[in-house]
Amino acid sequence: MAEGPPSACMPGTAIWPEESDMTPDEVRMTEHRYLVPTYARPDVVFTHGRGVHLYDAEGRAYLDFGAGIAVNALGYSDPEWCQAVSDQATKLVHVSNLYHSSPHVQLAQRLVEHSFADRVFFGNSGSEANEAAIKFARAWARRGGRAGTDVVAFEGGFHGRTLGSLSITPRQKYQAPFEPLVPGVHILPYNDLEAARRAIDERVCAVFVEPIQGEGGVRPADKDFLLGLRSLCSETGALLVFDEIQCGLGRAGTLWAHEFYGVEPDMMTLAKPLAGGLPIGATLVTEEVARVIHVGDHGSTFGAGPLVCRAAQVVFDRISRPAFLENVVEQADNLWRGLQELESKHLLEIRGRGLMIGLEFDVPMGPLVDSLLQSGLIGLTAGENVLRLTPPLVIEKEHVDLAIDILNSALSGLERPAREA
Numbered sequence: 001m002a003e004g005p006p007s008a009c010m011p012g013t014a015i016w017p018e019e020s021d022m023t024p025d026e027v028r029m030t031e032h033r034y035l036v037p038t039y040a041r042p043d044v045v046f047t048h049g050r051g052v053h054l055y056d057a058e059g060r061a062y063l064d065f066g067a068g069i070a071v072n073a074l075g076y077s078d079p080e081w082c083q084a085v086s087d088q089a090t091k092l093v094h095v096s097n098l099y100h101s102s103p104h105v106q107l108a109q110r111l112v113e114h115s116f117a118d119r120v121f122f123g124n125s126g127s128e129a130n131e132a133a134i135k136f137a138r139a140w141a142r143r144g145g146r147a148g149t150d151v152v153a154f155e156g157g158f159h160g161r162t163l164g165s166l167s168i169t170p171r172q173k174y175q176a177p178f179e180p181l182v183p184g185v186h187i188l189p190y191n192d193l194e195a196a197r198r199a200i201d202e203r204v205c206a207v208f209v210e211p212i213q214g215e216g217g218v219r220p221a222d223k224d225f226l227l228g229l230r231s232l233c234s235e236t237g238a239l240l241v242f243d244e245i246q247c248g249l250g251r252a253g254t255l256w257a258h259e260f261y262g263v264e265p266d267m268m269t270l271a272k273p274l275a276g277g278l279p280i281g282a283t284l285v286t287e288e289v290a291r292v293i294h295v296g297d298h299g300s301t302f303g304a305g306p307l308v309c310r311a312a313q314v315v316f317d318r319i320s321r322p323a324f325l326e327n328v329v330e331q332a333d334n335l336w337r338g339l340q341e342l343e344s345k346h347l348l349e350i351r352g353r354g355l356m357i358g359l360e361f362d363v364p365m366g367p368l369v370d371s372l373l374q375s376g377l378i379g380l381t382a383g384e385n386v387l388r389l390t391p392p393l394v395i396e397k398e399h400v401d402l403a404i405d406i407l408n409s410a411l412s413g414l415e416r417p418a419r420e421a
């Protein structure tokens with residue numbers, strides 16, 4: 001450490017000189033003037049990315065352990081992905097769901113052949129994938145003559161911001177301004193099987209659960225909990241829906257996060273990394289569920305577009321390769337080992353699975369995430385006190401080592417808030 005704190009910020013190491021038509025100040029001021037203020041962003045203005053690094057307008061490099069909120073599984077500017085997208089862009093980008101085209105059919109085949117599912121519906125985001133799952137569950141209840149159309153979800157869960165998915169996302173801050181929400185939702189404590197036993201009966205048509213909660217603080221489900229939910233759903237006839245939008249597609253070290261549990265759902269929702277940064281959502285269902293959905297029941301103008309589905313084929317083919325997943329497991333082992341050796345009196349717990357990791361501290365994480373950014377490491381928060389690390393799945397040992405060095409250095413500067421000092 002003699003030369004000062006480690007840093008991934010290397011002025012002048014941008015891969016190519018970025019010719020921007022706006023200065024960073026102009027970008028910030030124009031945003032301030034013209035955008036609906038739904039985000040509080042740090043000052044940095046990113047211009048491009050390559051591999052596991054992002055570059056800002058001043059040419060500084062950042063090691064990205066956030067990956068665009070667990071999206072950029074292949075990192076940035078992956079050559080195969082870029083080639084496929086540019087080839088497809090010259091052929092067909094959009095044709096609408098009124099007509100046949102091949103990319104979404106090929107993608108659906110891949111997803112089905114590698115999962116419990118028999119059929120797939122494509123939308124444009126995670127929220128939309130869950131929205132479709134809620135609608136499918138309702139149709140399944142109504143057309144199957146079930147007693148009720150209620151839905152169960154869990155405390156700490158996050159399923160999206162559209163009205164249906166927001167209704168099963170029990171955060172007061174997200175929900176309160178937009179009430180009334182969709183009725184018939186029951187929120188239960190996560191990992192509490194007894195509470196689930198008391199609440200799940202024939203009034204319930206679907207149970208939504210993240211095998212590893214992301215936004216809620218990176219909390220894996222207990223094995224008994226998911227096994228118990230499976231039994232309860234099978235006994236009462238409710239559909240078990242796994243939201244693997246954040247934890248799925250290799251992030252947990254297996255293709256699907258639920259593989260660890262040996263439990264299969266009736267529906268599963270995917271999004272974030274599936275198309276390598278292009279917007280996509282997928283709702284995977286069993287034949288039994290698909291049977292109650294008829295032509296015209298649901299739809300999307302952009303969903304299943306040829307460009308995005310061609311991009312997703314590249315991502316899926318890479319992630320589903322055993323060697324790719326072996327690297328995820330190997331780098332996850334390296335990262336967990338390094339994190340377990342971190343020294344901080346504020347660190348309470350490290351949890352998660354694979355390359356989806358949460359470090360819970362006894363102090364708010366905003367200042368630490370800012371200081372990491374200053375040192376060239378991008379990390380995320382999950383709730384107030386959890387530092388969330390979701391790096392691209394293509395990281396290597398050198399990236400892990402550098403991230404640990406930067407973290408160690410930033411942690412040494414972590415002070416207790418004044419009121420607690």
Ligand code: PLP
Nearest residue numbers: 125126127158159160214245246
């Ligand atoms: N489900 C989970 C588990 C998520 O983490 C998210 C987003 O963070 C969503 C759903 C919503 O996805 P989107 O933001 O693409 O609508």
